[in-house]
Amino acid sequence: MxxxxxxxxxxxxxxxxxxxxxxxxxxxxxxxxxxxxxxxxxxxxxxxxxxxxxxxxxxxxxxxxxxxxxxxxxxxxxxxxxxxxxxxxxxxxxxxxxxxxxxxxxxxxxxxxxxxxxxxxxxxxxxxxxxxxxxxxxxxxxxxxxxxxxxxxxxxxxxxxxRRLRRGRTETAWTAALAAPLPAPVPVHSVGRTHDCDVALAPGDEPGHWLLRADVSNELMFDHPNDHMPAMVLLDAAQQAAHIVFEGRPFLPSSCVVSCSRYVEFDSPCTVRADLKEEAGRGYVLSVTGHQGGEQVFEILFRGLSEVR
CATH class of the missing domain: 3.10.129.10 (Hotdog Thioesterase)
Structure with missing residues (x-):
């Protein structure tokens, strides 16, 4: 046949x-x-x-x-x-x-x-x-x-x-996010962006720590109503944290792993932390984590060589 x-x-x-x-x-x-x-x-x-x-x-x-x-x-x-x-x-x-x-x-x-x-x-x-x-x-x-x-x-x-899983947030979270005040972003060029509305980080309390922010009116990041922070916004924040950590050096990872353990909600502060480990001749590992309500809610791991090309 x-x-x-x-x-x-x-x-x-x-x-x-x-x-x-x-x-x-x-x-x-x-x-x-x-x-x-x-x-x-x-x-x-x-x-x-x-x-x-x-x-x-x-x-x-x-x-x-x-x-x-x-x-x-x-x-x-x-x-x-x-x-x-x-x-x-x-x-x-x-x-x-x-x-x-x-x-x-x-x-x-x-x-x-x-x-x-x-x-x-x-x-x-x-x-x-x-x-x-x-x-x-x-x-x-x-x-x-x-x-x-x-x-x-x-x-x-x-x-x-x-809807049952989200316990009512599907009906209320987006409207509340639109009305909530948005913290001021870190300087736009410090995260490699050109528009303030694309910046996903606000200043934190100490070096290597930021607050997650997202302009929900920005259609590039939120092209439809949502009841939580999309994983791609978390990845935006992680890449921007990497841009700060690398301080002008090229950020060109060879791998990326995104792990989400809980929904990241709009109505509670989410702290973003970055931890860079470099080994001479062996490249680097950059871990960017999000913490909300006292728990880790996501981790994004980047691995790469110190020099590319």
């Missing part, structure tokens, strides 16, 4: 992906351009990296680690909806996401504009016929060449279950 042909969901690399399939509102923030099903557990997601997206590039035009994580996030959500049959409106709870990539491939002007993400699904569980949890493993390819890997773990739930 001949093998079943590969079925492309979207043939053209310029095709439009429905923004809802990657949980984005604005077209400019949608990174995938197409998806091809290889089999029930394997897909290829063609992706475009925009060189002029100020959230994902530094002052020199290099791509930030957050672009790799966001590409993986969107690719996995697209596969879950379009390939695995998760209905629109279901909520995704990401407990961990990671990537390892050659940092030289993120440097302007040679950084790729287009790449393919090969997504394989593992440890897939269902509830009432709908995926309820999964592990995704991702390989990043440019013109067939592997430039990195990544993946993550997530749970999937209906909107009803999510």
């Amino acid at each position: 001949p093998a079943a042909p590969v079925r492309p969901f979207i043939l053209s690399p310029e095709a439009s992906i429905d923004t809802r399939l990657v949980h984005r509102t604005h077209r400019k923030d949608v990174l995938p351009t197409g998806i091809t099903k290889l089999d029930d557990r394997h897909y290829t997601v063609s992706t475009r990296w925009p060189a002029d997206h100020r959230r994902f590039t530094d002052e020199q035009g290099n791509f930030l680690p957050s672009l790799v994580i966001e590409s993986i996030r969107q690719a996995v959500i697209l596969v879950a909806h379009d390939g695995l049959g998760v209905p629109l409106g279901h909520q995704f709870l990401v407990s961990a996401a990671h990537h390892r990539v050659d940092p030289n491939r993120l440097l302007a002007p040679e950084a790729p504009a287009r790449l393919d993400l090969d997504v394989s699904i593992h440890d897939l569980k269902h509830r009432r016929g709908v995926p309820s949890s999964l592990e995704a493993r991702v390989v990043l390819r440019v013109d067939g060449e592997i430039i990195g890997t990544g993946g993550g773990d997530c749970s999937v739930m209906t909107a009803e279950v999510y």
Whole structure:
């Protein structure tokens, strides 16, 4: 019996992906351009990296680690909806996401504009016929060449279950966040940004400590109402803390691991801390953690070499 042909969901690399399939509102923030099903557990997601997206590039035009994580996030959500049959409106709870990539491939002007993400699904569980949890493993390819890997773990739930889990915050948290006073940011250029509204840190009480801040009116960081700080905002804050810690030296990590143990709420201060460990000739490890209500709520680990290129 001949093998079943590969079925492309979207043939053209310029095709439009429905923004809802990657949980984005604005077209400019949608990174995938197409998806091809290889089999029930394997897909290829063609992706475009925009060189002029100020959230994902530094002052020199290099791509930030957050672009790799966001590409993986969107690719996995697209596969879950379009390939695995998760209905629109279901909520995704990401407990961990990671990537390892050659940092030289993120440097302007040679950084790729287009790449393919090969997504394989593992440890897939269902509830009432709908995926309820999964592990995704991702390989990043440019013109067939592997430039990195990544993946993550997530749970999937209906909107009803999510509302019960959040105990009323889905109805009140966003309105309260819009009305809450926003602490003044650290100087915009100290974190490698160009707009105050993109700064995710406010001054803390001691060196290496800051307060998490997020301008919820900034559509780049919050493109739709939310009831907690999105993981990508936490990653923004971690990258900005790294920019301060590295004091003008290039921050070009080869890997990033995002681990979230609890939702980070809008209505309670969250302290961000950075701890850099460097070993001569062996690179560095930078741990950025968030603490809220006396507990650690997230950790983002960056690893890299002291010199790149």
